[in-house]
Amino acid sequence: QTGSANTNPSDSADDEYITSVSIGTPAQVLPLDFDTGSSDLWVFSSETPKSSASGHVTYSPSKSSTAKKLSGSTWSIKYGDKSSSSGDVYTDVVTIGGFSVKTQAVESATKVSTQFVQDTLISGLVGLGFDIGNQVSPRPQKTWFSNAASSLAEPLFTADLRHQETGSYNFGFIDTSLAKGTIGYTPADGSEGYWGFTATGYSVGGAKLNRNSITGIADTGTTLLLLPDNIVDAYYNNVESAEYDDSQEGVVFDCSEDLPSFSFGVGGQTITISGDLLNLTPIEEGSSTCFGGLQSSSDIGTNIFGDVALKAALVVFDLGNERLGWAQK
Numbered sequence: 001q002t003g004s005a006n007t008n009p010s011d012s013a014d015d016e017y018i019t020s021v022s023i024g025t026p027a028q029v030l031p032l033d034f035d036t037g038s039s040d041l042w043v044f045s046s047e048t049p050k051s052s053a054s055g056h057v058t059y060s061p062s063k064s065s066t067a068k069k070l071s072g073s074t075w076s077i078k079y080g081d082k083s084s085s086s087g088d089v090y091t092d093v094v095t096i097g098g099f100s101v102k103t104q105a106v107e108s109a110t111k112v113s114t115q116f117v118q119d120t121l122i123s124g125l126v127g128l129g130f131d132i133g134n135q136v137s138p139r140p141q142k143t144w145f146s147n148a149a150s151s152l153a154e155p156l157f158t159a160d161l162r163h164q165e166t167g168s169y170n171f172g173f174i175d176t177s178l179a180k181g182t183i184g185y186t187p188a189d190g191s192e193g194y195w196g197f198t199a200t201g202y203s204v205g206g207a208k209l210n211r212n213s214i215t216g217i218a219d220t221g222t223t224l225l226l227l228p229d230n231i232v233d234a235y236y237n238n239v240e241s242a243e244y245d246d247s248q249e250g251v252v253f254d255c256s257e258d259l260p261s262f263s264f265g266v267g268g269q270t271i272t273i274s275g276d277l278l279n280l281t282p283i284e285e286g287s288s289t290c291f292g293g294l295q296s297s298s299d300i301g302t303n304i305f306g307d308v309a310l311k312a313a314l315v316v317f318d319l320g321n322e323r324l325g326w327a328q329k
C-alpha cells in the first residue's frame, strides 16, 4: 500500500507547507504542517479555548464515532522558534493521501502559544520525526508514519516541496520522475528524534565543492537553510548589497541583485539551490530590500536544512534503512 498527498506553500514566501489530513468518522479535514523536525501529531480542537481557536479549522472528537480518549495521557511541546502547545490525547483514524492509520494518537490542544493563534493557515502539525521524540506522557505515542510503515509497500516517505507551486508527500514509494538527478543516500541519525545527517561540503556559485563536514537535520518544518557563520559569510561575500539587519534578525540585500547559487554535497551527489530560491521575500510588502533564505544557525546549536534547501531536491526519508536520500530536482 502507498499514500500520496499534495502540499502547498502557505504564502508568497513559502514560509510553511500545508497538507490536508482527514481525522475521524465521518472525516474531519484539517490543514496541517508536516514537520520532520518533531514527532507529535497535534490539532486545534473543540478543547482549544474559543478565543485561541477563532479562524482555525478544529477537530471535535465528540463528533467522531471512532474517537477514543487516551485517558491519563497529556502532552506539551516547544519548538525551535519558541512556539508551544499542550493538551490531552485521543486515538482516532487518520488518513493522509488515501492511506489510513486506524488507531493514531491525535493530540488535542487545550493550550496554544500566540504564534499558533495567529497562524490561522494551519490547524496543527503532523510530526514525521522519530518516535523517540514524541512528547506524550506517561506513555509516548508513535507518529503517523511509524504506525503506517509496516503496512506501506516500503518503510519510507518522500518530500517534494516546491517554490510557489504544489508539491507532494509520498508514502511507501519513490516517484523518481520527480527528480532530475540520481538519488544519493547517506546514513540518518534518529537518536535525537530528528532526521540528522552529514553533508560533505559546500560551494558558492557553481565553484568546486570544498570538502568539510556539515552535520545537520532535514527539517520540513523550518522555513530557512540555517548553516554555520563561516559558510553564511562565504556566501554573502558574493552579494554586494548584503548586510545584517538587526530588526529583521538576518542578512538582507537589494531585491534586484542576482544571487549566486549554493551547493552542498550529500550521499555522493551535489544539490544546487538556485539563486532565486535563496531570495526568500521582500522584508515588507513592496519593499526593495529582500530577506535571505540562507541564514546563520549559530544561535540554534544545530544546522537545519529547511524548506529553502528541500525545495531544490527530492528527499527520501528512509526509515527502513535509517538513511536519507537526496536527488537534484
Ligand SMILES: CSC[C@H](NC(=O)[C@H](Cc1ccccc1)NC(=O)N1CCOCC1)C(=O)N[C@@H](CC1CCCCC1)[C@@H](O)C(=O)OC(C)C
Pocket (backbone or CB within 6 Å): 015, 016, 033, 035, 036, 037, 038, 078, 079, 080, 081, 082, 083, 115, 119, 194, 219, 220, 221, 222, 223, 224, 300, 304
Ligand atoms: C530554528 S527552528 C525554527 C522553526 N520555525 C520556523 O522555521 C518558522 C516556521 C513558521 C512559518 C510560518 C508561520 C509560523 C512558523 N519560520 C520562521 O521562524 N521564519 C522566520 C524567518 O523567516 C522565515 C520564517 C521551528 O521551530 N520549526 C519547528 C516546526 C514549526 C512548524 C510551524 C509552526 C511552528 C513550529 C520544528 O521543525 C522544530 O522545532 O525543529 C527543531 C528541530 C529546530
